[in-house]
Amino acid sequence: MxxxxxxxxxxxxxxxxxxxxxxxxxxxxxxxxxxxxxxxxxxxxxxxxxxxxxxxxxxxxxxxxxxxxxxxxxxxxxxxxxxxxxSEMTQDVLDGFVSDAAAASQNATPENLDELAKRSVDIEAMGSELGLSVKS
The missing domain is CATH 2.60.15.10 (F0F1 ATP synthase delta/epsilon subunit, N-terminal)
Incomplete structure (x- = not known):
């Protein structure tokens, strides 16, 4: 086509x-x-x-x-x-995404912290768009 x-x-x-x-x-x-x-x-x-x-x-x-x-x-x-x-996105999957981002932040160099903080915000926004919420 x-x-x-x-x-x-x-x-x-x-x-x-x-x-x-x-x-x-x-x-x-x-x-x-x-x-x-x-x-x-x-x-x-x-x-x-x-x-x-x-x-x-x-x-x-x-x-x-x-x-x-x-x-x-x-x-x-x-x-x-x-x-x-x-269609397979659940609160547990989103929580896994957040946990992975948090673990990456804990192991980050000072140069990468801003990028990883933005990643966390983007994951939260994605969850919100899907009707899910990031647990604090």
């Missing part, structure tokens, strides 16, 4: 998606962006957030904690640090 592109999403645990898509909305580290067929080649880091995929067979959403996206004219590939279909 000329109006679609290949979309692939993988995490260390599993492959989450491999399908034809018309658009992919990404939580880029430098701002949100939408990849579509014939997009200019781009590589970006991802911040915690929701990846939204529009596809002829139906839309899909995935919660990611970060990673990388490679966008080309014919497809978008995401290598996520951690990713879960939004």
């Amino acid at each position: 000329a109006d679609t592109m290949q979309f692939d999403l993988v995490s260390p645990e599993r492959s989450l998606a491999s399908l034809q898509a018309t658009a992919v909305q990404l939580p880029g580290a430098d701002g949100d962006l939408t990849a579509m067929p014939n997009h200019a080649p781009t590589i970006t880091t991802l911040r915690p957030g929701i990846v939204r995929v529009e596809a002829p067979e139906g839309n899909a959403e995935f919660a990611v904690t970060g990673g990388f996206a490679e966008i080309t004219a014919v497809g978008t590939s995401i290598l996520a640090e951690r990713a879960v279909p939004v």
